[in-house]
Amino acid sequence: MRNLKMYEADDKMISLIRDNYDLLQSLGSFGINLGFGDKTVRETCEDNGVDTYTFLAVVNFTANGYKSFENDEQLSVPTLLHYLEASHAYFLDFQLPYIRRELQESLDEKDSLGMLILRFYDEYAQEIRRHMKYEQKTLFPYVQSLIDKQPINDYNVDTFSKHHGATDKKLRELKLLIIKYLPQDGLHNNQLTATLHDIYENEVWLRQHAMVEDSIFVPAIRRLEKIVKQNDVTRNISDMVTKAGVGESQELLSDREKDVIVALVQGMQNKEIADHLCISVNTVITHRRNIARKLQIHSAAGLTIYAIVNNLIDISNVKL
Numbered sequence: 001m002r003n004l005k006m007y008e009a010d011d012k013m014i015s016l017i018r019d020n021y022d023l024l025q026s027l028g029s030f031g032i033n034l035g036f037g038d039k040t041v042r043e044t045c046e047d048n049g050v051d052t053y054t055f056l057a058v059v060n061f062t063a064n065g066y067k068s069f070e071n072d073e074q075l076s077v078p079t080l081l082h083y084l085e086a087s088h089a090y091f092l093d094f095q096l097p098y099i100r101r102e103l104q105e106s107l108d109e110k111d112s113l114g115m116l117i118l119r120f121y122d123e124y125a126q127e128i129r130r131h132m133k134y135e136q137k138t139l140f141p142y143v144q145s146l147i148d149k150q151p152i153n154d155y156n157v158d159t160f161s162k163h164h165g166a167t168d169k170k171l172r173e174l175k176l177l178i179i180k181y182l183p184q185d186g187l188h189n190n191q192l193t194a195t196l197h198d199i200y201e202n203e204v205w206l207r208q209h210a211m212v213e214d215s216i217f218v219p220a221i222r223r224l225e226k227i228v229k230q231n232d233v234t235r236n237i238s239d240m241v242t243k244a245g246v247g248e249s250q251e252l253l254s255d256r257e258k259d260v261i262v263a264l265v266q267g268m269q270n271k272e273i274a275d276h277l278c279i280s281v282n283t284v285i286t287h288r289r290n291i292a293r294k295l296q297i298h299s300a301a302g303l304t305i306y307a308i309v310n311n312l313i314d315i316s317n318v319k320l
Contacts, residue, residue, distance in 0.1 A: 088136060
């Protein structure tokens, strides 16, 4: 039965492990060392340089199915990236070889069916390696580039998400083959049963791993992409203004001339501006002439940049 307790920062870390022993592997992936005594989750995370909020988000999601991450700006992307990278290393470098050794010891090398099962496992392991190596080669460096505010071009997290399919089909088939194949002699039967239990545990782990990626990691990267993209737009506009030498000219403008700039940026024509500001069309033309002379800006795009940088209009109200 699922434990529905929501764990908090002031809970004892040992209580989490006592309730959910499978969190032991997660601790290693987060970089949390054992031997934390009776320290709280917060104290243990801080001692190991782990973001407490993100740790609890993953724990409460995997242990209790808690979901509320689409707009969760408190999640630490570097912590999530480290967790997933370490999880891959654990599974590829330890767990897959460990299960293979167990299978090899459990199956009779003289039995052709047993060797077919072992070969089937090797195909499954190869598929998992290919899946995780893709993420390590493509997705993780991209996320790191976002963290460094230097995003890699021609890639985004939706490209990954569309191709992030399930990889446990072969594992399910492998379990069925083993169950049907269990040998009659007691020693091999016991060994194979223990191996089968470990395979079931791995299936649960892989499913949770994929769910963390889909439900926590991908939404967090989407938010980071938006932030980096928005910052890039603002920075590019600032650079353009600096190069044009128009960033210090705002004091030269009258309040009415600023009103005319805002109206122009909003797409109004001379007659509309005149009606909006209750002035004549000739006065609007005069204001525009003075604006161009003072700022040395003669295009709508240039005036838009000037208005954004000098806070005459918010960038969110402008179509870029």
